[in-house]
Amino acid sequence: MAARQLHLGAFMRPVGIHTAWWRYPGAWPDANFNRDHLLRFARKLEQGRFDAWFMADHLSVLNMPMAALKRSATVTSFDPLTLLPAIAMVTEHLGLIATASTTFEPPYLIARRFASLDHLSGGRAGWNLVTTSNPDAARNFGMTEQMEHGERYRRAREFFDVVTGLWDSWADDAFIRDVDNGVFFDPARLHTLDHRGEFLSVRGPLNIARPIQGWPVIVQAGASDAGRQLAAETAEVIFASGGRLADAQAFYADIHARMKKLGRDPDHMKILPGALVVVGDTLAEARKKRELLDSLVHPDSGIASLSIALGCDASKFDLDAPLPDIPETNASKSGRERVIARARRENLTVRELARIAGSYGGLALVGTPATIADEMEEWLEARACDGFNIMFPYVPGGLDDFVDRVVPELQRRGRFRREYEGRTLRENLGLPRPENRFFRDQRGFAEAGGA
Numbered sequence: 001m002a003a004r005q006l007h008l009g010a011f012m013r014p015v016g017i018h019t020a021w022w023r024y025p026g027a028w029p030d031a032n033f034n035r036d037h038l039l040r041f042a043r044k045l046e047q048g049r050f051d052a053w054f055m056a057d058h059l060s061v062l063n064m065p066m067a068a069l070k071r072s073a074t075v076t077s078f079d080p081l082t083l084l085p086a087i088a089m090v091t092e093h094l095g096l097i098a099t100a101s102t103t104f105e106p107p108y109l110i111a112r113r114f115a116s117l118d119h120l121s122g123g124r125a126g127w128n129l130v131t132t133s134n135p136d137a138a139r140n141f142g143m144t145e146q147m148e149h150g151e152r153y154r155r156a157r158e159f160f161d162v163v164t165g166l167w168d169s170w171a172d173d174a175f176i177r178d179v180d181n182g183v184f185f186d187p188a189r190l191h192t193l194d195h196r197g198e199f200l201s202v203r204g205p206l207n208i209a210r211p212i213q214g215w216p217v218i219v220q221a222g223a224s225d226a227g228r229q230l231a232a233e234t235a236e237v238i239f240a241s242g243g244r245l246a247d248a249q250a251f252y253a254d255i256h257a258r259m260k261k262l263g264r265d266p267d268h269m270k271i272l273p274g275a276l277v278v279v280g281d282t283l284a285e286a287r288k289k290r291e292l293l294d295s296l297v298h299p300d301s302g303i304a305s306l307s308i309a310l311g312c313d314a315s316k317f318d319l320d321a322p323l324p325d326i327p328e329t330n331a332s333k334s335g336r337e338r339v340i341a342r343a344r345r346e347n348l349t350v351r352e353l354a355r356i357a358g359s360y361g362g363l364a365l366v367g368t369p370a371t372i373a374d375e376m377e378e379w380l381e382a383r384a385c386d387g388f389n390i391m392f393p394y395v396p397g398g399l400d401d402f403v404d405r406v407v408p409e410l411q412r413r414g415r416f417r418r419e420y421e422g423r424t425l426r427e428n429l430g431l432p433r434p435e436n437r438f439f440r441d442q443r444g445f446a447e448a449g450g451a
Contacts, residue, residue: 001415002433003413003414003415004361004380004381004415005415006036006376006386006387006388006410006415006416007051007270007272007386007387007429008048008049008050008051008052008272008387008388008389008390008394008407008416009050009051009052009053009054009097009237009239009241009272009387009388009389009390010041010045010050010052010389010390010399011054011056011274011389011391012040012041012053012054012055012056012158012240013055013056013074013077013316013388014029014031014032014034014037014055014056014077014078014080014083015037015038015041015392015395016031016073016391016393016394016395017274017276017358017360017391018276018293018297018359018360018391018394019071019072019297019301019302019305019357019358020236020293020294020296020297020301020311020359021073021293021392021393021394021395022073022394023291023296024296024393024394024397025292026394026397027394027395027396027397028395028396029073031395031396032073032074032076032077033076033077033078034425035086036261037077037081037395037396039086039090040088040092040396040437041095041241041359041395041396041399042087042090042091043090043091043401043439044396044399044400045094045403046092046093046094047398047403047408048093048402048403048407049093049416049418049419049420050094050390051094051095051387051425051429052094052095052096052097052124052126052221052272052425053084053087053094053095053096053097054097054126054128054239054389055083055084055096055097055098055099055128056099056128057079057080057098057099057100057130058074058077058099058135058137059101059104059132059140059141060135060137060139060140061075061136062106062280063136063137063308063332064304064307064308065300065304065315067300067304068298068300068301068303068304068305069186071183071298071300071301072301072396072446074353080098080100081098081100081113081114081117082148084098084117084121084125085098085116085117085120085121087220087279087411088117088120088121088122088124092122092423093124093420093423093428094124095124095125095128095217095218095425096117096121096124096126096425097125097126097128097129097217097237097425098114098117098123098125098126098127098128099128100113100127100128100129100130101130101131101132101137101450102129102130102131102132102155102156102159103131103132103138103147103152103155103156104132104137104138104143106161106207107159107162107166107200107202108166108202108204110127110159110163110339111162111163111167111206112206112207112208113125114127114163114167115167115208115209115210115211115216116208117216118211118212118216119208119209119211119212121303122212122423122424123211123212123213123270123425123426124423124424124425125211125213125216125217125425126216126217126218126219126237127163127216127217127218127219127427128220128221129153129156129159129219129220129230129234129235130159130220130221130222130240131153131222132151132152133430135174137140137158145262146301148240149224149226152224153222153226153227153229153399154198154199154229154347155198155199155200156230157230157233157234158198158199159199159200159236160218160230160249160319161195161197162197162200162202164191164434164437165195165204165214165437166193166202166204166205167206167211167214167215168189168191168208168210168217168436168437168438168439169190169191169192169193169204169205169438170185170189170191170206170209170299171189171190171207171208171210171436171438171439172416172436172439173186173189174186174189174190174209174210175209176411181372189439190205191204191438191439192204192205193205194210194378210436212424213424213425213426213433214433214435214436214449215434216425217236217237217429217430217431218234218236218237219235219236219237219238219239219427220235220237220238220239221232221238221239221442222336223240223241223335224337226245228251228254228255228258229258229395231255231269232255232258232259232261232262232264233262233264233360236268236269236270236429236431237269237270237271237272237308238255238269238271238272238430239272239274239389240271240272240273240274240385241272241335241338241362242273242363242388243273243338243362243363243380245379245384248273248379248384248385249382249383249384251271252271252383252384252385255269255271256269267430268431268432269386270384270386270387270429270430270431271386272385272386272387272388272389273363273379273384273385273388273389274362274363274388274389274391275362275363275364275365275366275388275390275391276360276362276363276365276391276392276393277345277364277365277366277390277392277393277398277402277406278290278293278364278365278366278367278393278398279367279368279372279398279402279405279406280366280367280368281368281369282368283366283368283371286366286367287366289393290364290365290366290393293359293393293394294355294359297352297355297358297359298358299354299355299358301358302354302355302356302357302358302359303315303354303358304358305354305357305358306339306350306353306357306358306449309335309336309339309357310326310336310339310340311326311336311354312320312326312327312397314354315352316340317350318350319349319350319351319354320349320350320351321349321350322343322347322348322349322350323340323343323344323348323349323353324351326340339353339357339361342356342361353446360391369405369406369408369409370409370426371416372409373406373409373410373413376388376410376415377413377415390402411439
């Protein structure tokens with residue numbers, strides 16, 4: 001039996017998760033907002049046969065005290081659905097996953113933009129469906145208060161139905177382009193959605209042909225109970241939190257159990273935990289790199305990161321005491337619970353927890369190419385994941401280290417592709433093309449090669 005194959009995404013935020021990535025010696029501090037750098041990274045990821053570029057998004061700047069904000073490299077970055085079409089023009093296989101919020105943006109525009117990206121890229125688009133928990137983002141969209149957690153997820157579920165329904169507006173063979181008779185499309189192959197629900201009212205149809213992939217790949221990152229259920233119902237890729245192996249195994253099993261209960265095939269889901277990867281010639285060298293990176297995090301940044309994770313002002317706590325009881329908030333529940341659980345489990349002080357929060361406290365693979373590959377194989381065989389969303393400690397060096405040194409080691413072991421399986425993101429992830437819910441008799445599509 002062939003060895004299970006890893007899938008690899010690149011978490012580009014647009015370039016890093018670690019607060020101090022831009023301060024590391026040799027890093028390109030302007031990489032977040034430098035077109036040429038970003039295109040160079042995309043080409044390198046495709047050279048490394050990565051499945052996808054995963055781009056997070058932020059809909060606000062003023063989400064932390066200025067003392068910490070002034071140290072953040074994420075205050076300026078490109079809109080994902082503006083940047084990714086540019087990346088599509090310099091790549092041929094790399095998937096392009098953009099984050100877009102179901103809380104603030106209209107579903108018609110989301111459907112249209114992702115359908116456009118899928119056509120422009122030749123079928124490589126993915127939508128990271130998020131509900132957005134940041135109250136500062138709400139104020140940027142005319143809301144004085146953030147929508148309650150459960151309400152956000154109910155809206156997200158309806159939003160998914162509307163967007164996918166709009167993508168199914170046209171049959172794949174609707175555009176007949178009959179020049180002799182002057183008929184561009186077959187009206188019988190067009191469906192008007194006419195949706196009226198709890199949160200949304202959208203008539204449709206979408207004024208763009210059905211995406212090449214049928215639907216762009218649906219990605220989800222929520223880990224709360226509501227987030228897990230939404231993912232089990234809708235997602236095809238989960239960007240999971242990387243933590244302890246046992247916790248990842250439990251999460252993996254839970255998602256699969258929920259999918260089976262819903263009648264979905266678990267093989268149609270790829271679970272990719274985030275992993276910060278630091279590569280060295282020796283374990284000692286890799287650890288020294290990580291220590292240097294962490295030492296560049298200013299304490300102001302750590303307290304601000306902890307405050308965001310907890311949904312409350314951590315600067316008011318006694319820094320040298322254990323984390324106090326944290327009341328329920330309207331922030332991300334899964335992220336908050338992970339931080340609290342770690343503080344209790346490891347008996348950390350607030351100061352220690354802030355240092356971790358500022359320097360990235362999730363799964364980190366720090367070592368040589370061989371030891372990193374060993375850990376990846378362990379997680380894959382333990383059914384804790386289907387691959388990883390790789391976070392680079394800095395760019396370009398950290399990205400180049402992974403592509404030039406870790407990828408060949410994984411390929412040598414038969415754990416990662418040497419060539420792409422296809423041209424679309426679905427083909428490379430091994431995901432089926434969804435049926436059109438309104439036109440199940442897709443006559444002529446295979447012969448015509450798409451709309």
